[in-house]
Amino acid sequence: MKIAIVGAGPSGLFLAKLLRRQSERFEIDVFEQNAADATYGFGIGLLGSSLKFLKAADEALYEDVLKISSKGDTMMVAHKGEQVVIGVDESVGIERIRLLNLLQDHCRPLGINMTFEHRIENIDTFKEDYDLVVGADGVNSVVRNAYSDKFQSKVTPQKNKFAWYATEKVFDHMSLIFEQTEYGMMIAHAYAYRQDRGGFVVECDPETWDRAGFPDMSNGETREFCEEIFSDYLDGHPLMSGELTWFTPNIVRTPNWHFENVVLIGDALRTVHPSIGSGTRVGMRDADILSRAFEEHRDDLDAVLATYKKNRLAGSDFFQKAAVQSIAWYESIDSKLHFDPVTFAFSYMSRTGAIDYERLRKTDMDFVRAFEAAPSPISIQG
DSSP: OEEEEEOOSHHHHHHHHHHHHHOTTOEEEEEOSSOTTOOSSSEEEEOHHHHHHHHHHOHHHHHHHHHTOEEEEEEEEEETTEEEEEEEEEEEEEEHHHHHHHHHHHHGGGTOEEEOSOOOOOHHHHGGGOSEEEEOOOTTOHHHHHTHHHHOOEEEEOSOEEEEEEESOOOSSEEEEEEEOSSOEEEEEEEEEETTEEEEEEEEOHHHHHHTTGGGOOHHHHHHHHHHHTHHHHTTOOEEEEEEEEEOOEEEEOSOOEETTEEEOGGGTOOOBTTTBOHHHHHHHHHHHHHHHHHHHTTOHHHHHHHHHHHHHHHHHHHHHHHHHHHHHHHTGGGGTTSOHHHHHHHHHTTTSSSOHHHHHHHOHHHHHHHHHSOOSSOOOO
């Protein structure tokens, strides 16, 4: 079976490896419009559930990921100048380009053809040469857009603005920093992705963005402004920015996952949101489920694609629902600013429903006791 994978991000490369390892009958070509060493964003995080499925699907890759990752099992929420540290499931942070290079290294010995700096322009003609075309080309998917009337995707712009930075400040915990300024609330999502570097994503609502004057600032001025706002947490370390500074995420929903011999995975199919991360995890899990459908049905493509959607739909919906709930929490943050720091941290941790009271008791009973003793204006769930 001849398969083309459009997009050489983590989900596309992981699928290529899983399928080729499964059987040499798969002839796999991967096409990527960017260079092999190009990436957007600095680091990514893989949480405990990600590590479990990765180990089950590909133990060799799992072990290699651990070797080049920064590991942690705590989260810090800063509110009103007070830092609340919470025990969480084990997670790892990894530099995105190192993960991509690692996946490329795993694919090469298997005879997978990887072509970089090659953009597929005419999907109609292109798909005639393959038994299956996999769109793994991200939120702005060329594959999905070529058949927008068939996939019937809906793209919903979100409200809050994000700026993606890195810093040489080494964070001891995954950190959420809520800083009230004269312009409005500014939020930093910080995490270590290697031993000497961390990601630092700044978020604010559009009203704060306007009042702070960001629309009229250069990238350098924006970076310096954010350094000043979060100076208490950066310890004198500057922020480093890539080509993209401010962006507004979109939520992509796609009811039809495949059309003829074309199927979507990862952000090309559906997006989650920076406020919960998980994009890499979701895309790689898509690849895992699709490869397992091939194990079950071999060359019966209709059965493979139907099984892929059937077995993945619930998990896909779960993460998108969690993303929507997380967005709602951030966009209504003004109603929570009066909370004491511990109650605020509890509200943050439980915002999506994925982490409830019972789970928090298992990961950090001291935090739960502190919440129970706090002047809590919210009810305990669970």
